Amino acid sequence: MGKGMQNTPAGVRLAVLQQADFVELDVARDAHGGFHCAHHGWNSKSELRDCLVELGANMRLIAHLKGNYPEADLVRVAEHLAPYLPLEKVVFASHRSGVLRRLRKLMPNVCLARFGLLPALAALWKQQPWDCCMINQVVLTRWLVKALQQRGYEVVASCVWELRSRRSVRQLGVDGAFVNLREGKERMP
Numbered sequence: 001m002g003k004g005m006q007n008t009p010a011g012v013r014l015a016v017l018q019q020a021d022f023v024e025l026d027v028a029r030d031a032h033g034g035f036h037c038a039h040h041g042w043n044s045k046s047e048l049r050d051c052l053v054e055l056g057a058n059m060r061l062i063a064h065l066k067g068n069y070p071e072a073d074l075v076r077v078a079e080h081l082a083p084y085l086p087l088e089k090v091v092f093a094s095h096r097s098g099v100l101r102r103l104r105k106l107m108p109n110v111c112l113a114r115f116g117l118l119p120a121l122a123a124l125w126k127q128q129p130w131d132c133c134m135i136n137q138v139v140l141t142r143w144l145v146k147a148l149q150q151r152g153y154e155v156v157a158s159c160v161w162e163l164r165s166r167r168s169v170r171q172l173g174v175d176g177a178f179v180n181l182r183e184g185k186e187r188m189p
Helices: 009-017 048-052 071-081 097-106 117-125 142-150 166-170
Strands: 022-029 035-037 060-065 090-094 111-115 132-136 154-160 176-179
Touching (some): 022 048, 060 071, 090 097, 090 132, 097 111, 111 117, 166 176
Parallel strands (some): 022 060, 132 154
Antiparallel strands (some): 022 035
């Protein structure tokens, strides 16, 4: 992130060099029916295919679907990803439960992840259609991690690069973490 490489082919190449297991790309629809990678409208946009061709052979993808996706667009994005990696290597993530419910209906066997603390808390009371809870490291507690794991969810810490050390996040017992790697910095498995 510090070098402006988020959601770019160069960022994916750096993740490959750092031997990351996953790369997260923010997938947004464009006005012409295609897909690009961009966190927000203010940062540069890369064509999704340009980022996908840079994935390492054993690398998996977290396709963070930005915005609301109707069923037709969910099918199209899956078709767009398929030439680059099998869907078994993709985790579809969203901040919107409705998107994940539609995905579960269309593709029952794909892996789904929901961002946010409140959806994770709701998952403690009622089973949700996603497999993984992605929660900002600032609000994660060991109790929450264990409670979600006992309910059958994987728990991933997000935004691990500033306020907590990577070691303290590991000690929470998470299943994984989003780490904005920089060259020469510690690698988190």
